Amino acid sequence: MTYRNALRRALAAVIVLPALAWVAPADAERAPATLAMLDRIAPGQWQVHAREAGGFEGRLCLAEGRPLIQLRHPGQACRQFVVQDEANAISVSYVCGQAGSGLTRIRYENDQLLQIEAQGIAKGLPFSFNAEARRLGNCTAR
Structure with a gap:
């Protein structure tokens, strides 16, 4: 991805996320979201x-x-505001005050x-990434 494309996506996040945060609560009031797909992980x-x-790059337990x-x-x-809650895909918009949003x-x-797409603002800077998450096995004790 070029710097220009990354910047466009990040700017789109700045414009789109506040709109999603404004619309999503009404959707959440209609039917509580369960995000059941996350329970299958x-x-x-x-x-x-x-x-x-x-x-984002790293290992998570x-x-x-x-x-x-x-x-x-x-x-x-x-x-957090649930935008999409389906059997095989979820989308969640979130706002963390001055820490940013995503x-x-x-x-x-x-x-x-799993396939992960994320965009938003963290530490005052835009971010946008696509990632793949693979299960490695059981968590190891540190």
Whole structure:
């Protein structure tokens, strides 16, 4: 991905995310989202590998799939708004106050493989990445 394309995607996130945050609460009031697809993700150690430079890269020990929503805002208490909640794909917009915001889409391929797309603002800077998450096995003790 070129720098120009990354910048366009990041700028789109700045424009689109506030709109999604404004629309999503009404959707959430109609039917509570369960994000059941995330419950199908097997616990264990997962390797997240970005397809382009500057994306999220690392190993995560997951008890469940919800931490994958906020890879660029780990452990932060953010307001989340479900945009899409289907059997094999979810999209969640989230706002973390001054820490930033994001929009994450996770697609379930199988119990060992996920596709992740994320964009937003973290530490005052735009981010946008596509990544693949593969389950490596059980978590190892440190």
